[in-house]
Amino acid sequence: MxxxxxxxxxxxxxxxxxxxxxxxxxxxxxxxxxxxxxxxxxxxxxxxxxxxxxxxxxxxxxxxxxxxxxxxxxxxxxxNPDAARVVGAKIANNRLVFALTNFCGEVLSQLTIPVGVDRLPIGVISDLVEDGVRRCIVDAGLSLSDIDTVCLGLPGVVEHRTGKVRSSPIFRETDINFAEEMTSRLGLPTIVESDAHAIALSHHWFGQARDLDDFVIVSLEQTLGLALLHNGQVFRGAGGLSHNLGDLVLGATSEETLRLSAVAGETAIFGEQQLVGHFAEAVRLGRGMAHAQALIASENNPLSGAAIRAGEAVGLAIANIVTLFGPPRVIIVGSTLGLGAVFTDSLQQSYSRAIPSSISEVAELVFDQSTDEAWAQGAAVVALRELYESPWGTTGPASSL
CATH class of the missing domain: 1.10.10.10 (Winged helix-like DNA-binding domain superfamily/Winged helix DNA-binding domain)
Incomplete structure (x- = not known):
């Protein structure tokens, strides 16, 4: 050693x-x-x-x-902005978003493909991701040979080191080595990363955490993600494992374990309303949150109660995270923020009740409705950081894969 x-x-x-x-x-x-x-x-x-x-x-x-x-x-x-070019992507349940950046992280081209990803087999998803990467490159007036690395950000439990997706709501299958599959298809080193880590690095480079090297990201979408940065470095588990906040246990009995996703996940918030009628069609088209917000504005809608309970549960979880790690800032992102004040007010009140008085002033809570392009740009930042950390020689960057 x-x-x-x-x-x-x-x-x-x-x-x-x-x-x-x-x-x-x-x-x-x-x-x-x-x-x-x-x-x-x-x-x-x-x-x-x-x-x-x-x-x-x-x-x-x-x-x-x-x-x-x-x-x-x-x-x-x-x-030197021309020293490298990378492609980052956000893979969500109803869309694929791509961003091609230079070495500074500046976006040169971007592309969004609306598609029901979570209804497709893995082979078709791989086809669409490959086509999206290639189209984004062509739109920038470049070719595959001009690209150094690709990074794909997606929800779920991801092993950064191996590129294996242990589980994800957008895949029917489990334990998929998605990095290996896409590296083979593209002929380029391909990284697979948690989308929460991607948006965290996006905020660290360009967003709400540019002034910090220590902060926490809580992402609230179809799944609930968590990212922690300490001294400017992403904290990962064994094998580069990402953190699925939705698996956090809120309570347990001999018969049942209650996890955060069962209260605060989008599926839990929408409940049975998402199964029928106009709401079901809105969810299918990726507009569930916008429709939910309209329903919450009406009186006596059960979604209001569900949003309040979700906010309470997330506020409690964030209080526990701050108690454990004491970050100066917690940035809360994701489509669930589309529920509006009924959700965010409930979250803040729950957090205030749960946080110990001795550290109640330690962390600032920031709500940020980051664009899809920011998530894709964050995936590109993951790729750039890999290049930063690669063993550079007199002939340029060495491949990490």
Whole structure:
């Protein structure tokens, strides 16, 4: 193990420098050293290697110490947007959303395909994902050979390290090595990731957590997901396992175990109303939440009570998460927010009652109705971070698969 430690430290330091350039660039070597607490010698060696590999660019700025006089221009560093291109995707029960980005995470093309994914066999889903990736690439005026990595974000229990989907509401089958299947089809390294992790990284790079390296994401959609970032890194379980918040136990007897999904999952909230009539058609077309919100606005609708109970259960779960981890911010995302104030008010009240008074001011709750494109862009960020962490050599990035 000791012989590997220097290489591990070099990889960590390289990632740190790249991330500082991404977040603060254009930035000087001295500023990188100050912000990262790495020596100027270490920063100089790393940035020289990154320049050789074409991952960063230099920009010369005038002497800002004395604007009235001429001076030697400062050399600033920034990411090279053309260093890599990746495709990220959000796979949901009723749509596929794709985003192609450059090395900075800026979206170059995007595509949405409305389709009942959860009604299809895995072979057809794979066909649609492959076609969507290829179409998104063509729309950007590129070809497959121009793409470095693909990342597919989907709900359920996912092993990031192996690419296996243990279970997902959009798949009829279990224990599917979806990364292996799509890598074979596309001829590109393909990562499969929890959609909660994808939207967490989207917020870390571009959204409500740009100023933080520690925060929690709670995603409320067809499934309930959880993502935790600590020191800027995604916390995963054994084998890179994602966390399915819906499996959290609220109570148990000798005869029954009550899980959060049974109260706060969209299927539980909609109840029997989703089985018949106009509501059933709205759910089938992916418009269930919009229809539910309209019904909640009417008096004496049972959906109001279901939304209140769901909010109470989620608020209790978030209070437990904050009690365990003490994050400064909890960002709540997902289509369930479409239920409106009856749900979010119930959640906040439940949270306030459950959180211990000693830490009641620790965490800020933020509600964010992130767009589908943000989720897909987040999957692209997962792919970019894999490239950041790859062993770069003088000939460029090494394949991680």
């Amino acid at each position: 000791k012989t590997a430690d220097p290489e591990l430290m070099r990889a960590i330091n390289r990632f740190t420098v790249l991330d500082k350039i991404r977040r603060r660039g254009p930035i000087s070597r001295v500023e990188i050293s100050e912000r990262s607490q790495l020596s100027t010698t270490t920063v100089s060696a790393i940035t020289a290697s990154l320049l050789d590999d074409g991952l960063i660019l230099t920009r010369h700025e005038g002497d800002i110490r004395n604007t009235a006089a001429r001076g030697r221009p400062r050399v600033m560093l920034e990411l």
